[in-house]
Amino acid sequence: MSLVYDYLGVGFGPSNLALAIATQEHSELGGAQPRVCFLEKKPAFNWHEGMLIDGSTMQISFLKDLATLRNPASRYTFVNYLKEQGRLEDFINIQTFFPAREEYNDYLSWAAADFRDQTFYGEDVQAVEPLLEDGKLTGVEVISQDGAGQTHRRKARNLVLGMGGKPQVPAAFDGIDDPRILHSSQYRGRIETLLADRGRKARVAVIGGGQSAAEIFEDVTSRFPQVDAAMVLRGIALKPSDDSPFVNEIFNPSFIDRIFAQSDEQRAQLLSEFRNTNYSVVDLELIERIYQMFYLQKLRKNERHKMFAHSEVAEVNTSDTGIELVLRNRADGSTQVHKVDAVVLATGYSRDQHHPLLAGLGDHLESLSPDRHYRLNLTNSDSKIYLQGCCENSHGLSDTLLSVLAVRSQEVVESVFGQPVGDAAAGEEQRVRLTSAL
Numbered sequence: 001m002s003l004v005y006d007y008l009g010v011g012f013g014p015s016n017l018a019l020a021i022a023t024q025e026h027s028e029l030g031g032a033q034p035r036v037c038f039l040e041k042k043p044a045f046n047w048h049e050g051m052l053i054d055g056s057t058m059q060i061s062f063l064k065d066l067a068t069l070r071n072p073a074s075r076y077t078f079v080n081y082l083k084e085q086g087r088l089e090d091f092i093n094i095q096t097f098f099p100a101r102e103e104y105n106d107y108l109s110w111a112a113a114d115f116r117d118q119t120f121y122g123e124d125v126q127a128v129e130p131l132l133e134d135g136k137l138t139g140v141e142v143i144s145q146d147g148a149g150q151t152h153r154r155k156a157r158n159l160v161l162g163m164g165g166k167p168q169v170p171a172a173f174d175g176i177d178d179p180r181i182l183h184s185s186q187y188r189g190r191i192e193t194l195l196a197d198r199g200r201k202a203r204v205a206v207i208g209g210g211q212s213a214a215e216i217f218e219d220v221t222s223r224f225p226q227v228d229a230a231m232v233l234r235g236i237a238l239k240p241s242d243d244s245p246f247v248n249e250i251f252n253p254s255f256i257d258r259i260f261a262q263s264d265e266q267r268a269q270l271l272s273e274f275r276n277t278n279y280s281v282v283d284l285e286l287i288e289r290i291y292q293m294f295y296l297q298k299l300r301k302n303e304r305h306k307m308f309a310h311s312e313v314a315e316v317n318t319s320d321t322g323i324e325l326v327l328r329n330r331a332d333g334s335t336q337v338h339k340v341d342a343v344v345l346a347t348g349y350s351r352d353q354h355h356p357l358l359a360g361l362g363d364h365l366e367s368l369s370p371d372r373h374y375r376l377n378l379t380n381s382d383s384k385i386y387l388q389g390c391c392e393n394s395h396g397l398s399d400t401l402l403s404v405l406a407v408r409s410q411e412v413v414e415s416v417f418g419q420p421v422g423d424a425a426a427g428e429e430q431r432v433r434l435t436s437a438l
């Protein structure tokens, strides 16, 4: 009989990494050794490598790391990482809650390395098929393809989807496959190659008005002296993110109960009211630095970098000599053409990658709305399916962020395996019970 995992995780970013840690610590309490594995499309662990811009920092406190809010005594806290790296004292001297993103990526990679034997990198999950016994769903078969084109099939009793966001592309760019047009998630690495080919001046457009767009705009205008850059945003102005303390309480894991208990209408209203904590907003200090840069341009009468606010890209025409953007002013409908050599789409992410994957479960899947413990409603099923990071509509704005990882992973682990049983023999008994059905 082929190996059947207790659960299989699709994606191995921070969500499923936190889950791997919570699973390990849960089993240490109960003595059982669950059989779990994770499939990750990337060839190695990396957290938003395309947005590792020099000098960019976290916007979430390091105390909201992979474990602290669940178990401050965990080996996988950010503080323990610092201690192991020999930088704890130096970090204290920096006096910040917001480490460099580069350091946070190193922290996550350090933690991920301990789960190497559970993780299959370089595998793209293509389908999830039901495993049935007398019409009852008893598990799933996950089909993936590796870099060499080889297909793999793995069986699992339960499934946890934690795939992160999918780059969102504005309609005007639909169907255009041009290496000079990239998404913000590909920025670091791709932009250097694109601009290195050009000894002479280059024109770059950054589309969007959120944190990614602002960080990229600052980076491209300061790091590449040969670049003339333009920022194109639909809003009237760059707006600051609200991270004030009372508002920040909406990101407390304990707030999720409150949100979940509300009606769909109330939740939609809350999401809209607090959208400016997270979406289409920029850290105030960065806004001020960008404003200062434009002011100095005026002073020096050299206005090479531009901001097209209240504007959208209506049409895109590519040719050997560049990319022509037809920009439409949203106030009066007037248009103008802006020609560039490269475009960065800092236009955010969609979170619906799980829809096509779950289509194969057919009638067993009642709806795509999870319960409080992130579990989907399945009919006639012993199997459980969980969603991580795509439950904003039901669990609130914190769901796509790092803030809730540690606590959410414990909720999922306890939903799959039950409460920790406390002694090794009972733990083993529990594991056998959970995995024997297949």
Ligand code: NAP
Binding pocket: 051, 056, 057, 058, 059, 060, 101, 168, 169, 170, 171, 184, 207, 208, 209, 210, 211, 212, 213, 215, 233, 234, 235, 278, 279, 280, 281, 312, 313, 346, 347, 348, 349
């Ligand atoms: P975002 O906040 O969702 O912003 C996307 C931007 O793209 C918005 O300005 C949006 O404009 C625009 N946009 C979306 N669709 C568009 C379209 N079809 N045409 C034109 N513009 C369009 O995405 P993000 O900036 O990538 O940020 C995502 C998350 O990552 C946030 O939580 C952010 O805080 C985080 N982040 C963190 C850091 C850091 O830790 N230092 C760095 C970068 C990002 P509208 O407002 O008009 O919709």
